[in-house]
Amino acid sequence: MEESSNGRPDAANWRKEAVDWAKALVVAGVLVVVIRMFLFSPYIVDGPSMQPSFHTAERIIVNKIMYDIRQPERGEVVVFHSGFGADYIKRVIALPGETVEVRGDTVLINGEQLSEPYIQEPVDTAAASGGTYNNKDYPPQTVPEGHVFVMGDNRPNSHDSRDIGFIPYEQIVGRADVVIWPLGSIRIIGHD
Structure with a gap:
C-alpha cells in the first residue's frame, strides 16, 4: 500500500x-x-439407527448431485426426507422391480440371500447367544419403479422401509460419501 x-x-x-x-x-x-x-451438504447423524457403521453426532458430507447422474445402487448409504420432520440416513437394500423379504437376520432379494458384511459382527454376536439381530420381519414385496427399499444397519433399532415403506427417488437428498467429524473417525464411506 x-x-x-x-x-x-x-x-x-x-x-x-x-x-x-x-x-x-x-x-x-x-x-x-x-x-x-x-x-x-453437511449432515449430522442423529440417533443409533445406523450403528455400528455410523454413530450419533458424526458429521458427514452428502453428495447431492450423484443421483442427478445415475440412480441409487444397492449398499449405498443415502440421506432422504422422511416426512417425519427430519432427514434419515439409511442403506439402500432393494431396487425398483426387485422383491425384498426379511426373515430374521436373512434379507432376500428376488429369493436370494443378500450378503451384508457391514452388520456381520452384530449378527454373529446375536446368533452366538441364541437370538437374532433383527427384530422386524418383512413379508415379500416388490419395490415400485422410482423407489428404493432402505434399512438401518442397527436392525433392532431402526425406523426404515419396514415401517415407512418404499422411498421415492425425489425424497433422496444424496449419497453419504465422507465422515468429517470427529477427527478420529474421518473416512471415506464404503458402499458395499
Missing part, C-alpha cells in the same frame, strides 16, 4: 483494497451457497 507524503497509507489505495476484499468475500459467499445447495 502506498503512503502519502505524511507517512500514512493513501486513502484511495485503502478504499481500493477494501473494495477488493469485499468482492472476494461476496464471491466466496456465493460459492459456498451454490456448493451447499447443489453439490455437497
Whole structure:
C-alpha cells in the first residue's frame, strides 16, 4: 500500500483494497451457497439407527448431485426426507422391480440371500447367544419403479422401509460419501 507524503497509507489505495476484499468475500459467499445447495451438504447423524457403521453426532458430507447422474445402487448409504420432520440416513437394500423379504437376520432379494458384511459382527454376536439381530420381519414385496427399499444397519433399532415403506427417488437428498467429524473417525464411506 502506498503512503502519502505524511507517512500514512493513501486513502484511495485503502478504499481500493477494501473494495477488493469485499468482492472476494461476496464471491466466496456465493460459492459456498451454490456448493451447499447443489453439490455437497453437511449432515449430522442423529440417533443409533445406523450403528455400528455410523454413530450419533458424526458429521458427514452428502453428495447431492450423484443421483442427478445415475440412480441409487444397492449398499449405498443415502440421506432422504422422511416426512417425519427430519432427514434419515439409511442403506439402500432393494431396487425398483426387485422383491425384498426379511426373515430374521436373512434379507432376500428376488429369493436370494443378500450378503451384508457391514452388520456381520452384530449378527454373529446375536446368533452366538441364541437370538437374532433383527427384530422386524418383512413379508415379500416388490419395490415400485422410482423407489428404493432402505434399512438401518442397527436392525433392532431402526425406523426404515419396514415401517415407512418404499422411498421415492425425489425424497433422496444424496449419497453419504465422507465422515468429517470427529477427527478420529474421518473416512471415506464404503458402499458395499
